[in-house]
Amino acid sequence: MRGTTTELETPYPLGSLLPAVLQEDELLMRFTAAVDLLLAPAINTVDCLAAYVDPGLAPPDHLGWLAGWVGAELNETWPLETQRAAIQQAVHLHRGRGTVEGMRLQLALVLGADVRITDSGGVTWSVEPVDDLADDRPALVEVVARSNSLRVAEVEAAVDAAKPAHVAHSVRVESVSGGM
Template sequence: MRGTPGGLGTPYPLGSLLPGVFQEDEFLIRFTAAIDELIAPAIATLDCLAAYVDPALAPPDYLGWLAGWVGTELDETWSVEQQRAAIAQAVELHRGRGTIGGLSRQLELATGGEVEVTDTGGVRWSLEPVDDHTGHPPARLTVVIRGTDVSAAAVDDLVNAAKPAHVPHEVRVEPLNTPA
């Protein structure tokens, strides 16, 4: 790999690809070296394209772009490691969306705490077109997160986005135990 005057090398110097008779022309070799310097960043980017789409290797400023590809949103307050994990697990999280397990996993990833999700059920069916639901408890979701200092409002927003809209919920955050 020949280095360019700017310091970024190129594995394909254009001068070496010219026919032999043109490689003897000093001006033409200098001219192609200038072009090498211009296109070296593009070649380096294309050579490393796999690293840009791998959440474990992508530069931190590309994580938002990569998250858009897998249909997930990143919280700006999350660490780079949390953002990488959210992108890497996006497919699994989408697969579990709408389930208690999926909600638990999403909250564990976002908060780093121990998550307990309980729901009252709320699924009913009837042979009659109009069903009388009296005597049945309404659907309700309770989320308890232990061992973290995340705000209840942030967790509330995550739960609101993940649960069915008609199901009321309650969020409790039990902070980290501080030694006495």
């Protein structure tokens, strides 16, 4: 079945690296050609290593591995371009983690929708150490996603993943009107 398989060519044939006197030995040249066939996939992979670590070029089956390097959470149901964008923006998204703007960016990327977030402002500070904080309001985030194709359950799951664990939230999905 030799005609049905494709053989990878090596960019560095071992036989051509031998001294001329050894290149005259037919058995040795056949042996080095066989070794070339074994080494060609490894050499080509190393030559293309930059493509494997570029989220825009990496093969789809390598995206999960690449996401692990940058701490990006991927959902296999997301479109391929959304997965690539999540990996490319992972560092930027990690910088904003826990902030309203960081959460808005993450939700907009994951949901593919216009997202508005209102924060209760449940943060306080004091120059003096105190036991009783003046503002006891619980932290609350209200999320409004504008889309005709999203369901509340999808938005709930995305908000749960994006917000700090101690923050309560409410979610609303609004339809987008046809004309602007």
